[in-house]
Amino acid sequence: xxxxxxxxxxxxxxxxxxxxxxxxxxxxxxxxxxxxxxxxxxxxxxxxxxxxxxxxxxxxxxxxxxxxxxxxxxxxxxxxxxxxxxxxxxxxxxxxxxxxxxxxxxxxxxxxxxxxxxxxxxxxxxxxxxxxxxxxxxxxxxxxxxxxxxxxxxxxxxxxxxxxxxxxxxxxxxxxxxxxxxxxxxxxxxxxxxxxxxxxxxxxxxxxxxxxxxxxxxxxxxxxxxxxxxxxxx
Amino acid sequence: xxxxxxxxxxxxxxxxxxxxxxxxxxxxxxxxxxxxxxxxxxxxxxxxxxxxxxxxxxxxxxxxxxxxxxxxxxxxxxxxxxxxxxxxxxxxxxxxxxxxxxxxxxxxxxxxxxxxxxxxxxxxxxxxxxxxxxxxxxxxxxxxxxxxxxxxxxxxxxxxxxxxxxxxxxxxxxxxxxxxxxxxxxxxxxxxxxxxxxxxxxxxxxxxxxxxxxxxxxxxxxxxxxxxxxxxxxxxxxxxxxxxxxxxxxxxxxxxxxxxxxxxxxxxxxxxxxxxxxxxxxxxxxxxxxxxxxxxxxxxx
Numbered sequence: 367x368x369x370x371x372x373x374x375x376x377x378x379x380x381x382x383x384x385x386x387x388x389x390x391x392x393x394x395x396x397x398x399x400x401x402x403x404x405x406x407x408x409x410x411x412x413x414x415x416x417x418x419x420x421x422x423x424x425x426x427x428x429x430x431x432x433x434x435x436x437x438x439x440x441x442x443x444x445x446x447x448x449x450x451x452x453x454x455x456x457x458x459x460x461x462x463x464x465x466x467x468x469x470x471x472x473x474x475x476x477x478x479x480x481x482x483x484x485x486x487x488x489x490x491x492x493x494x495x496x497x498x499x500x501x502x503x504x505x506x507x508x509x510x511x512x513x514x515x516x517x518x519x520x521x522x523x524x525x526x527x528x529x530x531x532x533x534x535x536x537x538x539x540x541x542x543x544x545x546x547x548x549x550x551x552x553x554x555x556x557x558x559x560x561x562x563x564x565x566x567x568x569x570x571x572x573x574x575x576x577x578x579x580x581x582x583x584x585x586x587x588x589x590x591x592x593x594x595x596x597x598x599x600x
Numbered sequence: 601x602x603x604x605x606x607x608x609x610x611x612x613x614x615x616x617x618x619x620x621x622x623x624x625x626x627x628x629x630x631x632x633x634x635x636x637x638x639x640x641x642x643x644x645x646x647x648x649x650x651x652x653x654x655x656x657x658x659x660x661x662x663x664x665x666x667x668x669x670x671x672x673x674x675x676x677x678x679x680x681x682x683x684x685x686x687x688x689x690x691x692x693x694x695x696x697x698x699x700x701x702x703x704x705x706x707x708x709x710x711x712x713x714x715x716x717x718x719x720x721x722x723x724x725x726x727x728x729x730x731x732x733x734x735x736x737x738x739x740x741x742x743x744x745x746x747x748x749x750x751x752x753x754x755x756x757x758x759x760x761x762x763x764x765x766x767x768x769x770x771x772x773x774x775x776x777x778x779x780x781x782x783x784x785x786x787x788x789x790x791x792x793x794x795x796x797x798x799x800x801x802x803x804x805x806x807x808x809x810x811x812x813x814x815x816x817x818x819x820x821x822x823x824x825x826x827x828x829x830x831x832x833x834x835x836x837x838x839x840x841x842x843x844x845x846x847x848x849x850x851x852x853x854x855x856x857x858x859x860x861x862x863x864x865x866x867x868x869x870x871x872x873x874x875x876x877x878x879x880x881x882x883x884x885x886x887x888x889x890x891x892x893x894x895x896x897x898x899x900x901x
Contacts (some may be wrong), residue, residue, distance in 0.1 A: 520681070520682070520711060520722065520724045520727070521724045521727075523727055524727050524728075524729035524730065524775075524782075525729075525774070525778065526768070526771065527708040527728075527766075528708070528761060528762075528763030528766045528837075528838040529711070529837035530767050531765075531767050531837060531838055532767060533767065536710070537713045538713075543767070546767060546768055549768045558774075561771065561778075562774060562777065562778065563778075564729050564730070564778050564782040565729070565730070566733060567686060567725070567730040567733070567734065568726075568730075570725065
């Protein structure tokens with residue numbers, strides 16, 4: 367899932383300066399699970415902004431809406447009527463969701479209420495950890511099911527650097543050394559042999575370095591005729 | 601095979617090698633490098649130039665190496681994976697070779713969060729093992745990693761770092777073996793204060809026969825004070841400084857002399873360990889002490 371963090375109230379207030387009719391748009395998917403952009407968080411932020419507006423005379427009229435998934439056009443169309451006449455939409459979805467609604471409603475300003483952080487997972491209540499680097503060429507089969515791209519501060523592919531000590535990464539005591547974990551996992555799996563052979567330089571072309579990625583599932587692509595039959599939406 | 605550098609010659613002839621570190625300045629003038637060069641000339645086979653150590657911008661290691669060559673000293677250029685991708689890395693190696701650099705130390709590099717520009721982006725297109733693979737191909741096959749032929753291949757003596765004090769301990773020898781497989785001709789270790797752990801590591805190195813496949817230079821760093829020792833212990837990732845060392849420094853009337861004496865004792869001890877073929881002296885911001893240490897350890901006249 368996508369992990370995000372809400373921007374500070376002062377940062378959000380600064381973005382909304384000069385706007386009047388504002389729609390806060392939440393998303394029930396990832397950002398609801400990581401407690402930053404679901405219905406509840408939308409309500410809390412809306413109240414905070416209303417309070418701030420009345421205290422500081424900002425003149426904001428704040429409305430709330432939350433959709434199932436802001437990143438999918440099928441769900442984001444639900445916003446249509448609510449977006450009408452607004453000066454700004456403050457999106458509490460991830461950057462993907464915010465961009466989807468901006469592309470669907472190009473006449474209104476879409477502002478990001480969140481900082482989208484990473485692809486991760488809830489570790490325990492209230493703790494979310496980055497897990498995948500989205501490099502486009504998965505190596506988990508070589509690394510005991512632990513991603514060195516996302517979880518090693520240097521994305522090393524050939525074992526821990528000289529800064530790994532006591533299972534901790536050199537960048538901070540709160541950060542586990544991914545390679546210590548990989549070593550332990552491969553030891554448990556009886557596959558320490560995988561650490562013996564040098565892994566050559568990685569092909570970063572399928573990663574972000576190769577430019578924005580476009581993935582096409584040919585069997586799912588609609589023909590022009592099918593698109594027309596669906597009413598022009600694809 | 602004829603040696604590509606004086607350092608390689610010393611090691612091939614089985615003479616005990618000495619390398620020493622010179623820290624590039626935060627300056628557009630190489631005057632301090634020239635000063636160190638004049639002070640240190642003749643006390644070591646080759647001199648490491650660190651590459652933006654602790655992730656702070658300093659004069660480039662290759663530029664400093666060129667200055668050392670002008671002064672008649674042999675450089676070891678350190679090249680981290682933090683600041684350059686494979687394109688820049690190979691380009692820098694061609695340039696360094698043209699300037700006369702032969703010894704290159706391939707390292708991951710300290711994470712930029714250690715430095716004074718923590719907000720910068722790191723590269724890590726390749727890691728230190730992959731850096732060795734790339735440089736070896738340039739040397740042995742006369743090709744860039746892409747496969748493109750080089751008109752003239754670089755003559756390189758390839759180095760790697762080894763840290764017996766980092767974890768997981770059992771993996772540290774595997775990692776050395778991997779670096780040897782990838783192309784390391786020599787290794788320089790992290791500073792040794794925990795001699796017992798270093799000897800355990802060396803025993804594992806010998807058990808795998810690695811000491812016969814790679815030249816091992818044991819790292820030492822003279823301490824100026826017990827505060828420096830405490831800093832190493834608590835703040836430097838991948839270092840072990842036993843309390844006995846800290847106490848010895850603390851209880852000394854003349855800590856600087858004690859630091860030098862301890863370093864000399866360590867060198868004398870390291871010389872007798874089977875498989876150790878030299879020492880690498882890292883006298884950070886204390887370069888002028890290296891000739892004295894080398895002399896007192898009986899390594900050079």
